[in-house]
Amino acid sequence: MYHKTLSYRIFNTLNTSGLILLAIVCIIPLWHVLAISFSAKSAADANLVGLWPVDFTTEAYKKTINNPVFLGSILVSIKRTIIGTAITLVLAFLAAYPLSKESTVFKARTIYAWIFVFTMVFNGGLVPFYIVIQKLHLMNSFWVLVLPGAVNVYLTILMLNFFRGIPKELEEAALIDGAGHFRTLFTIFLPVSLPAIATLALFSMVFHWNSWFDGLLYLHDAKSQPLATFLQTVVIQRDMSTMSMSPKEMELLSQKTVNAAQIFIGALPILVVYPFLQKYFVKGLVLGSVKE
Amino acid sequence: MKLLKRNWPFHLMILPSLIFLIVFSYVPMAWIVMAFQDFKPRLGISGSEWIGLDNFRYLFEREDSVQVILNTLVIAVLKMVANLIAPFTFAIFLNELRKMFVKRFVQTLVYLPHFLSWVILGGILVDILSTDGGFVNRIITNLFGIEPIFFLGDGTWFRITVVVTDMWKEFGFGTVVFLAALANVNPSLYEAAEVDGASRFKQTMHITIPSMIPITIVVGTLALGNILNAGFDQIFNLYNPLVYDKGDIIDTFVYRAAILNGQMGFGTAIGLFKSVIGMILIVISYRLAYKLAGYRIF
Numbered sequence A: 001m002y003h004k005t006l007s008y009r010i011f012n013t014l015n016t017s018g019l020i021l022l023a024i025v026c027i028i029p030l031w032h033v034l035a036i037s038f039s040a041k042s043a044a045d046a047n048l049v050g051l052w053p054v055d056f057t058t059e060a061y062k063k064t065i066n067n068p069v070f071l072g073s074i075l076v077s078i079k080r081t082i083i084g085t086a087i088t089l090v091l092a093f094l095a096a097y098p099l100s101k102e103s104t105v106f107k108a109r110t111i112y113a114w115i116f117v118f119t120m121v122f123n124g125g126l127v128p129f130y131i132v133i134q135k136l137h138l139m140n141s142f143w144v145l146v147l148p149g150a151v152n153v154y155l156t157i158l159m160l161n162f163f164r165g166i167p168k169e170l171e172e173a174a175l176i177d178g179a180g181h182f183r184t185l186f187t188i189f190l191p192v193s194l195p196a197i198a199t200l201a202l203f204s205m206v207f208h209w210n211s212w213f214d215g216l217l218y219l220h221d222a223k224s225q226p227l228a229t230f231l232q233t234v235v236i237q238r239d240m241s242t243m244s245m246s247p248k249e250m251e252l253l254s255q256k257t258v259n260a261a262q263i264f265i266g267a268l269p270i271l272v273v274y275p276f277l278q279k280y281f282v283k284g285l286v287l288g289s290v291k292e
Numbered sequence B: 001m002k003l004l005k006r007n008w009p010f011h012l013m014i015l016p017s018l019i020f021l022i023v024f025s026y027v028p029m030a031w032i033v034m035a036f037q038d039f040k041p042r043l044g045i046s047g048s049e050w051i052g053l054d055n056f057r058y059l060f061e062r063e064d065s066v067q068v069i070l071n072t073l074v075i076a077v078l079k080m081v082a083n084l085i086a087p088f089t090f091a092i093f094l095n096e097l098r099k100m101f102v103k104r105f106v107q108t109l110v111y112l113p114h115f116l117s118w119v120i121l122g123g124i125l126v127d128i129l130s131t132d133g134g135f136v137n138r139i140i141t142n143l144f145g146i147e148p149i150f151f152l153g154d155g156t157w158f159r160i161t162v163v164v165t166d167m168w169k170e171f172g173f174g175t176v177v178f179l180a181a182l183a184n185v186n187p188s189l190y191e192a193a194e195v196d197g198a199s200r201f202k203q204t205m206h207i208t209i210p211s212m213i214p215i216t217i218v219v220g221t222l223a224l225g226n227i228l229n230a231g232f233d234q235i236f237n238l239y240n241p242l243v244y245d246k247g248d249i250i251d252t253f254v255y256r257a258a259i260l261n262g263q264m265g266f267g268t269a270i271g272l273f274k275s276v277i278g279m280i281l282i283v284i285s286y287r288l289a290y291k292l293a294g295y296r297i298f
Helices: A006-037 A041-045 A059-065 A068-099 A109-121 A126-135 A153-164 A168-176 A181-210 A213-218 A227-236 A247-252 A255-289 B002-006 B008-036 B054-061 B063-095 B100-115 B118-128 B135-144 B155-183 B187-195 B200-224 B232-238 B241-247 B250-260 B264-293
Strands: none
Touching: A006 A255, A006 B063, A006 B100, A006 B118, A041 A255, A059 A068, A059 A255, A068 A109, A068 A153, A068 A181, A068 A227, A068 B008, A109 A153, A109 B008, A109 B264, A126 B008, A126 B250, A126 B264, A153 A181, A168 A181, A181 A227, A181 A255, A181 B008, A213 A227, A213 B232, A227 A255, A227 B118, A255 B100, A255 B118, A255 B155, B008 B054, B008 B264, B054 B063, B054 B264, B063 B100, B063 B155, B063 B200, B063 B241, B063 B250, B100 B155, B118 B135, B118 B155, B118 B232, B155 B200, B155 B232, B155 B241, B187 B200, B200 B264, B232 B250, B250 B264
């Protein structure tokens, strides 16, 4: 038994401690930012904060929460996440059913599959897309965050792979009983697909919550931008016009602590659903890669 | 006709997705003709002047755009190699952990950055990599007594930073496919090796690693399709004019040229160049993955 040899036991101890250390190192940057967000301005500015808050205060969070632009952007993010995910799920659920059929059953399936997959390998690029958004008058409209990405081909393929795993007898029984395809889809397929739909929903929610570039490109009013775009302009581009701070308040709070608080709040929803993400994303990957 | 009649629910189910794909994927493809024009938005396609392949010639004559293509290739290839080797190695070591709660703990922490956007991670990195008392530079100066490093202000360091931080974000989650492959290894292989007196190292070399080879080939070949994708989100949130010479990539260059400076035709041409090369590479890589490891998407 190799488990009992001295050399393996030494390796095991080193390996275990090494991996734990590596895992902690991976998380330290986030931890450090969390510590800054709870520190006093003077300590943060003097670079005294390491892994623990110095002169603990929640001032930065109070200021962040009191910024109406910040709050508004959270609402935009929530709205786009809910509406966007709902639309994507409905479209993927509907399209995956016929696409999961064999081409002997549904002849046009092959053509449709090509139309879908081709969009994954080729696209017009940023500029033509930008022009089309302009022509559709979607500029500065909330719907620009939701409609262009409504069809997610990757998620549709995940869904169709899941459908293929459903026993054919279930569907045949329903069809013989005289149910149409729509009825089969909603009464037979929907109930058994709920775990897969949950996986797709999580994928889509994370995508929407994290998306920032569309907000930057197509929404020019800070008040209508989602949180990720707000963070991009304030934290990365350091555009202070949306911060609504008086000079006196600026003195009170270093930009550093407020930025840290904003970053942490932006990451919070992901952290909250993280236990589910870990489980379902792994499932999704397996769903996408394991086929008959 | 009879077939169509029986299948009308199928067509109806696909129709909504089809409309979205046409409007937001296929209509933009038609606008690619801008790449052959000196496109002026107020003149439109019909009013703008046709200039043939001038935009493409311009692309290969301008020093900055050639540099940008080069930067993209260098950064993308380095990332590709790093993001194959790191999860591969990490999965082998992770697979040796016997205590489930330790394994779970390590996985939970290293998977996390994958789910955070580059805006969040960029905000964190800009802060901790700052030369003005950033956390990382504080540690470096205290530990080694050297000058702070310009991680995001020096071209060469910028490239290194981009590759390493991308590895930080993705190596953990990248192990998922490798661990799935390892979970499928028949335990009797290890038992037989045990009976023959093979050490754990020998078992790793002759059972664990060979069983990861097929999935490694798939991951590696599929990554080929991304050779012109150096990671727009990451670069855009980390770069600044100081590192344009070595850190600017095709996507960020297009954004600045077309959206900020209004060179629509030129921007479209670069985008088209990238899309065509990307498509060819994707087709080749999927063919390769199918040939080498029998991989299919559906």
